Amino acid sequence: MEFVRNAWYVAGWSSEFDEELRRFTILGDHVVMFRKSDGAVAALEDRCPHRLLPLSQGKRIGDTVQCGYHGLTFDCSGKCVRVPGQSNLPASAYVEAYPIVEKHDIVWIWMGDAEKADPEDVFDMPEFTDPAWEAHQGDALHLKSNYLNVAENLVDPAHVSFVHPTTLGNSASENVPVHVVTEGKAIVAWRWIRDAEPIGFFKSFGGFTGNVDRWHYYYLYTPCTAVIDFGSAPAEDAIPEKERNRGVRIFALHFMTPVTPTHTIDRWMHLRNTALGDETAAAQMDVMFRKAFAEDKAILEAVQEEESRPQKRRPIRIAIDKGPMVYRKRISELLERERTHDVASDPTPAFVYHD
Amino acid sequence: MEFVRNAWYVAGWSSEFDEELRRFTILGDHVVMFRKSDGAVAALEDRCPHRLLPLSQGKRIGDTVQCGYHGLTFDCSGKCVRVPGQSNLPASAYVEAYPIVEKHDIVWIWMGDAEKADPEDVFDMPEFTDPAWEAHQGDALHLKSNYLNVAENLVDPAHVSFVHPTTLGNSASENVPVHVVTEGKAIVAWRWIRDAEPIGFFKSFGGFTGNVDRWHYYYLYTPCTAVIDFGSAPAEDAIPEKERNRGVRIFALHFMTPVTPTHTIDRWMHLRNTALGDETAAAQMDVMFRKAFAEDKAILEAVQEEESRPQKRRPIRIAIDKGPMVYRKRISELLERERTHDVASDPTPAFVYHD
Amino acid sequence: MEFVRNAWYVAGWSSEFDEELRRFTILGDHVVMFRKSDGAVAALEDRCPHRLLPLSQGKRIGDTVQCGYHGLTFDCSGKCVRVPGQSNLPASAYVEAYPIVEKHDIVWIWMGDAEKADPEDVFDMPEFTDPAWEAHQGDALHLKSNYLNVAENLVDPAHVSFVHPTTLGNSASENVPVHVVTEGKAIVAWRWIRDAEPIGFFKSFGGFTGNVDRWHYYYLYTPCTAVIDFGSAPAEDAIPEKERNRGVRIFALHFMTPVTPTHTIDRWMHLRNTALGDETAAAQMDVMFRKAFAEDKAILEAVQEEESRPQKRRPIRIAIDKGPMVYRKRISELLERERTHDVASDPTPAFVYHD
Structure with a gap:
């Protein structure tokens, strides 16, 4: 089954999110979500691009997420900021990051093309x-x-x-x-x-x-x-x-x-x-x-x-x-x-x- | 696996049937069976032709069966006798009805072409x-x-x-x-x-x-x-x-x-x-x-x-x-x-x- | 997934084997294993070539294994030595036999071409x-x-x-x-x-x-x-x-x-x-x-x-x-x-x- 991806979906009530890494499955994809130090909700593809371990099995280091297998670390834009054992950070070492809007105690996520995500379109x-x-x-x-x-x-x-x-x-x-x-x-x-x-x-x-x-x-x-x-x-x-x-x-x-x-x-x-x-x-x-x-x-x-x-x-x-x-x-x-x-x-x- | 359909199969002992709607699975098909007011066993395809809800999740209204989703109602020949919200009864709104023979406290069912079902062929x-x-x-x-x-x-x-x-x-x-x-x-x-x-x-x-x-x-x-x-x-x-x-x-x-x-x-x-x-x-x-x-x-x-x-x-x-x-x-x-x-x-x- | 077959694999610790017929699954294949009367471990394909019943559901008769369905009996080389109800023993009535080496309390099995199995290659x-x-x-x-x-x-x-x-x-x-x-x-x-x-x-x-x-x-x-x-x-x-x-x-x-x-x-x-x-x-x-x-x-x-x-x-x-x-x-x-x-x-x- 195909899903419509360019749309806002409810990821959860606001009360479902805190500083812990949690896995959500939306449109068949695994997403790791948590509140950053500023309280905003972050959402990343829940799969390290290296050995595919879910990042939700890793740990938070500040506002970054460290993979629990070999320590690759990603910021909330999905960019890799550390690969232990080497100094270069390959461009292919990234995870998807998903736009989020929180309104009326509801957290909305956009699973499609990020450039098409308009917060004005969120249900109200x-x-x-x-x-x-x-x-x-x-x-x-x-x-x-x-x-x-x-x-x-x-x-x-x-x-x-x-x-x-x-x-x-x-x-x-x-x-x-x-x-x-x-x-x-x-x-x-x-x-x-x-x-x-x-x-x-x-x-x-x-x-x-x-x-x-x-x-x-x-x-x-x-x-x-x-x-x-x-x-x-x-x-x-x-x-x-x-x-x-x-x-x-x-x-x-x-x-x-x-x-x-x-x-x-x-x-x-x-x-x-x-x-x-x-x-x-x-x-x-x-x-x-x-x-x-x-x-x-x-x-x-x-x-x-x-x-x-x-x-x-x-x-x-x-x-x-x-x-x-x-x-x-x-x-x-x-x-x-x-x-x-x-x-x-x-x-x-x-x-x-x-x- | 194909099944031989033009044959009498045992649907159950006589004691397995009463006025309740019950689902049986025979040759891979779901069949809803019950005893009518005259005591004879009726057998219908257990799936409403509208939204596919099993009729066994609906209820009996006399000798008819009413679907539990939108109230479509079928008689024991499989004919639709009511569609709530409209007066015409489309010809395609039917369910299969299966020939039944009860003999020596055993209920037999015919899952093939109904016109070939001869009660004389039932085991004796x-x-x-x-x-x-x-x-x-x-x-x-x-x-x-x-x-x-x-x-x-x-x-x-x-x-x-x-x-x-x-x-x-x-x-x-x-x-x-x-x-x-x-x-x-x-x-x-x-x-x-x-x-x-x-x-x-x-x-x-x-x-x-x-x-x-x-x-x-x-x-x-x-x-x-x-x-x-x-x-x-x-x-x-x-x-x-x-x-x-x-x-x-x-x-x-x-x-x-x-x-x-x-x-x-x-x-x-x-x-x-x-x-x-x-x-x-x-x-x-x-x-x-x-x-x-x-x-x-x-x-x-x-x-x-x-x-x-x-x-x-x-x-x-x-x-x-x-x-x-x-x-x-x-x-x-x-x-x-x-x-x-x-x-x-x-x-x-x-x-x-x-x- | 294909497996490398011409290799020694560990079937179990020595302590896992005794006179009972036991089923092991190795490289996707079912193997029935037991210790013969001389203490050596035997390993046969765990499937009768007749009706496919696992031989591990049969019983040992001395150092042979009798199928639990119709009594076909196999020796430890996999050869059929009895077919009840007939005197000829068809050549196709055999099961695979697997080479075994036991060393340092470890039992090794060879799941590939038997003629390539060299005990010298076992890990040491x-x-x-x-x-x-x-x-x-x-x-x-x-x-x-x-x-x-x-x-x-x-x-x-x-x-x-x-x-x-x-x-x-x-x-x-x-x-x-x-x-x-x-x-x-x-x-x-x-x-x-x-x-x-x-x-x-x-x-x-x-x-x-x-x-x-x-x-x-x-x-x-x-x-x-x-x-x-x-x-x-x-x-x-x-x-x-x-x-x-x-x-x-x-x-x-x-x-x-x-x-x-x-x-x-x-x-x-x-x-x-x-x-x-x-x-x-x-x-x-x-x-x-x-x-x-x-x-x-x-x-x-x-x-x-x-x-x-x-x-x-x-x-x-x-x-x-x-x-x-x-x-x-x-x-x-x-x-x-x-x-x-x-x-x-x-x-x-x-x-x-x-x-």
């Missing part, structure tokens, strides 16, 4: 810094699944009725059609379920007793970021589509990191306009999210296993698959673009937020 | 319904072995002297030649050991103290059914070959189900003309069979491992291999027949019982 | 029988690594400063250049560290308190034998290179046995000119060696894993790699020689000891 949302909103980091879910299927699940409102009947969906939405539009770089799949029983999540966190209007907007950005805007408001308010802030509203964010072709990490968190400052409520939301995402994991890992078997006939696509199909098409285009040297095109799969 | 023996005989189901032995080697072991009287010296064989038979004949669709390998010490099995269950005449007739039917007719009678009776019912006589039945190219289930049971109604004796026989079949399993799994390694030279074949060689030839012919569309030939590997 | 050193020296067998270290990387580690004095800083190396040697010469069939990499703090090993076993002169001579013999001559003497003695016996001197011997392309056994032992008769000291040396070799194992297994991944660019070679590079070249030559039938050349990678 105004709600991160809006006092009416609160951000809360959840967890890192490991899935034995390719990232494409994980991403498709995140632009697919239809599955919640069947996969998450006690948390994020219920039978009221089974037959409600899904709308799919593209808004710039986002693919948006959405639907409103009007005047129906609230789902488990909003029974717990909205305090709703009567019927509600409920919405799900799934924004998927290539290659690996998803924002699920969902919420509820009392049915009697009949709020218009554009005034969702009047209800209880959650942005569930998912940052997918392809580890290998069959292993993906989904780091998930949320932004909410309710229960501000209430860490207990946030922790209880995590419990419910964890339950729902474990249901997704079971599905996606079973699908991965089936996809790895010989296929007797092609799978079918149905009405609700429009969002996933647009996503696949966009990924194919990005990959095709990276296979060639098209100096005229814009290769940046940037985040653009619309609401 | 008159002793199943003869009051002078009693049937007793043993167990399901899982072997990490291809089914061909398991089958060959069941048309091979010579190995019992060396593999089962305390149960089904002893040294008296080491050098007794094996006769091999074909009787219609059966390959028969047999020998008599006259006037010798009884083997462990008949010391325990025949009550023999002096020398006996002992016989072993191995009937092998392509692709996967074996009947081992073995027994003993007092040597002084000198019973003729055709009058084996005068002695203590056992039919050990083996139904092999190829799971994958390197995994076979051998479901074994017996019919006996002794100890009728004596469940304790039957259980004691199971103990002895289990011991012997564990010996076969150790051998066959070691052979499988060796066969999977690069071969420096071809294995040799010796006099006792005649039965296995005829079997391989017949399997090759069946496979060759299935590779083409020979409308004139008889593709049925039917059971024909001769005695 | 005069110190094995010199009363001023004592031999002590250590252990068998299993490494998930190809043997080439293990061997290279044993002609590489430079790594000890970084991999074994508390036992066999220290920082004093980090920048001391390595000399590499060839002496007949040996590749020798060596260096002296003059007038420096003793390493951990000689603090423990030399009783040194002040500075010492320390030497490391790594002798590597193709394909799989290494002798590391290392020791120390008081710096004030300033002993010449040729008079190393005046110091505390250890020969650490390593016999590598390639098991598979990614699994190597390193059987290690030592000869010492100190602490003669002192088994407690020998056991304490083992503790220190074990610690150091576990450090090598961690390095080599990580390197193996990296080497098995796709390579984006070729690894680099530096000044200290001269010994390993000569070794690779010699192995390539031996392999090339075995690919053809060069009747004029000398194919013996014999041991020649120089000091």
Whole structure:
């Protein structure tokens, strides 16, 4: 499986990095990461160019990394600054260094052509810094699944009725059609379920007793970021589509990191306009999210296993698959673009937020 | 490894099926099976044609099966009867349905062309319904072995002297030649050991103290059914070959189900003309069979491992291999027949019982 | 991975063999070995030519081995001496027999053309029988690594400063250049560290308190034998290179046995000119060696894993790699020689000891 390389991927939450050398696997490559003495995160190819020992098995000497086999030493730009037993430092003795951006307690890495890495393209949302909103980091879910299927699940409102009947969906939405539009770089799949029983999540966190209007907007950005805007408001308010802030509203964010072709990490968190400052409520939301995402994991890992078997006939696509199909098409285009040297095109799969 | 598909295979004992959706793997394919409301067993391809989720991870809605991912629903003929979110039901939204026959507490499945499945071809023996005989189901032995080697072991009287010296064989038979004949669709390998010490099995269950005449007739039917007719009678009776019912006589039945190219289930049971109604004796026989079949399993799994390694030279074949060689030839012919569309030939590997 | 076959390899310490049939895997081949009634070790291909059952799952009948499936029986030359059920013994019913030499409590095996096996070529050193020296067998270290990387580690004095800083190396040697010469069939990499703090090993076993002169001579013999001559003497003695016996001197011997392309056994032992008769000291040396070799194992297994991944660019070679590079070249030559039938050349990678 090819990966889109010219893009920002989440390497980890900020809390995952400190002065220790740690190995991360991203897009199939091993990367050694650590915080330098100035606190910034450094990321190097985790393989000495000499005998291929992972540098993460060596040790830090100040802001350089010394290989644990023969002592070759590299600075944070990847340049070799010492070869024990000889004075010349061959030009081929280097390791890759990867651009890093840290923002909103998230560490992003660029695994492609370094000169194309623009920090402005890193995902952002105004709600991160809006006092009416609160951000809360959840967890890192490991899935034995390719990232494409994980991403498709995140632009697919239809599955919640069947996969998450006690948390994020219920039978009221089974037959409600899904709308799919593209808004710039986002693919948006959405639907409103009007005047129906609230789902488990909003029974717990909205305090709703009567019927509600409920919405799900799934924004998927290539290659690996998803924002699920969902919420509820009392049915009697009949709020218009554009005034969702009047209800209880959650942005569930998912940052997918392809580890290998069959292993993906989904780091998930949320932004909410309710229960501000209430860490207990946030922790209880995590419990419910964890339950729902474990249901997704079971599905996606079973699908991965089936996809790895010989296929007797092609799978079918149905009405609700429009969002996933647009996503696949966009990924194919990005990959095709990276296979060639098209100096005229814009290769940046940037985040653009619309609401 | 190719499998013969136009044949009845044992899917399980009747007791293995109830109203729950269960996954079985047969000839490398995943099959979801359950009993319908009328008690009959249904068998469907265990993979939704949409996102490939196993249907066994979904749920039953009456006599239909609903996929656990997006709710596509299939009836027992494999036809899709619901696609949530749309009203049209595309013709390509189907799963395979497999013909099933249940007889003598055994469930048989047909994995090939459904129109060739003739219930008359399912294995049968008159002793199943003869009051002078009693049937007793043993167990399901899982072997990490291809089914061909398991089958060959069941048309091979010579190995019992060396593999089962305390149960089904002893040294008296080491050098007794094996006769091999074909009787219609059966390959028969047999020998008599006259006037010798009884083997462990008949010391325990025949009550023999002096020398006996002992016989072993191995009937092998392509692709996967074996009947081992073995027994003993007092040597002084000198019973003729055709009058084996005068002695203590056992039919050990083996139904092999190829799971994958390197995994076979051998479901074994017996019919006996002794100890009728004596469940304790039957259980004691199971103990002895289990011991012997564990010996076969150790051998066959070691052979499988060796066969999977690069071969420096071809294995040799010796006099006792005649039965296995005829079997391989017949399997090759069946496979060759299935590779083409020979409308004139008889593709049925039917059971024909001769005695 | 191809292996050099026309060479003596260590099959095991003498203590690993008795009358039981045991399976060993050497150069990827399975070998069944046991001591005959006269005490000599026999080695046969561990696979019956009939149904491929490992002979090690059969049983000994005197000095023959009987297959556990159908009783085919082989003598220690590999000849079939019995086929139950028939009187003729086909010529193709044989197994390979491997030449064996047992010397200094070590069992050597020849996996190549038997007619080229010359017992004179088996590794030897005069110190094995010199009363001023004592031999002590250590252990068998299993490494998930190809043997080439293990061997290279044993002609590489430079790594000890970084991999074994508390036992066999220290920082004093980090920048001391390595000399590499060839002496007949040996590749020798060596260096002296003059007038420096003793390493951990000689603090423990030399009783040194002040500075010492320390030497490391790594002798590597193709394909799989290494002798590391290392020791120390008081710096004030300033002993010449040729008079190393005046110091505390250890020969650490390593016999590598390639098991598979990614699994190597390193059987290690030592000869010492100190602490003669002192088994407690020998056991304490083992503790220190074990610690150091576990450090090598961690390095080599990580390197193996990296080497098995796709390579984006070729690894680099530096000044200290001269010994390993000569070794690779010699192995390539031996392999090339075995690919053809060069009747004029000398194919013996014999041991020649120089000091």
